[in-house]
Amino acid sequence: MNKTPLTPIETQLKSIQHLIQTAKFNDAIAQCKTLQQVTEQHHHIELWYLMAIAQRYTKALTQALSSISTLLELDDSHSRANQEQGYIHLALNNTKQAKLSFEKAVQLNPSLVGSWHELIQLYRQNGQQEQVQKAANHLERLKKLPPALLAVTELMYEGKLLKAEQICRHFLQNNKRHVDGMCLLAEIGMELKVYDDAEFLLASALELAPNHIHARSQYLNLLIRLGKYKAAEQQVETLLVEQSENLSYKVAKANTLMGLGKIEQAITLFEQAIAQDDKIPGFYLQLGHALKAQGDIKKAVTAYQKAYQLNPSYGDAFWSLANTKTYRFSDDEIASMQFQRADITLALADKVQLHFATGKAFEDREDYQQAFQAYQQGNELQHTNSGFDIRKIEQQVAEQIKYCTTELFENRGNLGLKSPDPIFIVGLPRAGSTLLEQILASHSQVDGTMELHNILGLASRLRGRENNKDNLQDNKESQYPKNLAEINSGYFKRFGQQFIDETRVYREQAPLFIDKMPNNFLHIGLIKLILPNAKIIDARRQPMACCFSGFKQLFAEGQDFSYNLEDIGRYYQAYLKLMAHWDQVLPDFVLTVNHEDVVDDLEKQVRRILDFCGLPFEQSCIDFHKTKRTIKTPSSEQVRQPIYKSATEQWRYFEPYLGPLKKVLNIN
Incomplete structure (x- = not known):
């Protein structure tokens, strides 16, 4: 070498x-x-x-x-x-x-x-x-650890992931059954977001060493991150047989139950963990998330407050309070956040969360200059550390347009599973998708679920392992979506069936169900090929309102484009370009619903949506705010209230600071 x-x-x-x-x-x-x-x-x-x-x-x-x-x-x-x-x-x-x-x-x-x-x-x-x-x-x-793997761990924690991966792979070539080596390579894979590789490595490690607790714990955490909660439940039960009093496994089980929609059971487990050790702020934070998803906002707030009382620099506790969208910070809380975020030794994640929470606090007090300054600081930190490159998204859009042609759908558009069950709601985050989901999930024939990762996971498998930076520099194209015209035609029905089988755990008894992963707009062609009778609704919102709403939102993961005004504007433009392409090559497959139209005339848009989905009108869809269900997105409290118009123009208070965004969106 x-x-x-x-x-x-x-x-x-x-x-x-x-x-x-x-x-x-x-x-x-x-x-x-x-x-x-x-x-x-x-x-x-x-x-x-x-x-x-x-x-x-x-x-x-x-x-x-x-x-x-x-x-x-x-x-x-x-x-x-x-x-x-x-x-x-x-x-x-x-x-x-x-x-x-x-x-x-x-x-x-x-x-x-x-x-x-x-x-x-x-x-x-x-x-x-x-x-x-x-x-x-x-x-x-x-x-x-062998010296080579000790060197790998050091490189990994120093952020030198590609070098760590190179040494680890070389070690495993000569030590093919070394479980600790496989676990390390899987950990590197998770850091690099090569989740398929990590999942395969950990599953293989457990076949070799079923009693390897660390490998099983890693596998459990990865499955939770991927939203594979049913598989995660099996792993955590195995771990609890081995270590029944292990608090971290009890909390992991609670998170798994949350993912499966079993909120009451999750809350009970979080409360048991707190009874065992009431000094861990993270337990209160996660209890708060469960209570918020259930709709008990008062108890959720108390749990979040307890978390920051135990750890005054716990950014996630303050951000979780801000993220209820209805909480108003006191003078003392604002002073505490400002004091904590000025600490140069504070961890990056806490600092980012405190910036966003402070921004929300000042926005609620109509101090828009200070609010924007705090949002901007949080976004800059998050953007700098994300490694996001907007050109990657623009390349993906260009490749979808190039390869997902009318000819592709004429030749292969009816090979998939004919199931009419799924309704996909796509678009940008903060565009009103949670509201549309709540309206549809209020219908007796529709189950609301969550933002499911299955389509993104399938697209990732079809894309295969690649170095996107190298692709950009060398103008290389990904395998996917080009391979949609080449793969065995029998795969499409199999992929469709796999989607229905894997998502069944999130459903109840209704014939139809919703997947509201917004990023699926990139893969509408794939959805058409595997599930030709699916319904797709594009939740669209006025560009400045949508983009700024995304900019002031700190997402859990997966929306790295939102932390820079120019990036979010370019992302919105790429989204419009791709949606126009889908309308051209798949006419009538996607229904566009403008958020402003829903706000202006709710009943008209509800009837239009139900007609598109082949559903009879039900008054419960108009009275969506009365529907009791688990909601995990930032808009959970807003959609438990009747429609209000005040938020549609909220961005105008910040207009003096949004020049870079207006320029990208070509707005004067």
């Missing part, structure tokens, strides 16, 4: 490392200082790190601490820098600060053997016996 030649700066860093290894510490320090004068800012992090190590070895501890502090101001998530800070504090006999530094280091990178060694000693000195045991158990697991 040919090695990539080192760049000049990499060669110089290697030279400094060699000086440290050969105890030429003063030479190393001098070389670091010289390089800092002539290299770009982003190389300074590694130079400060090496300088601090060399300074510590020369006993220049004050200078070492200064160097490492400068580094951590540039990047506080540098795990080894936090570890080095711990060593310096130990040398200075600052044991309390040393413990905090080592704890931060292993939080960022749990594979740092040195930090665990020191923590065991520090916990022992403090009489923290339970912590000693946990640290010792973790260290023992690390020591059992």
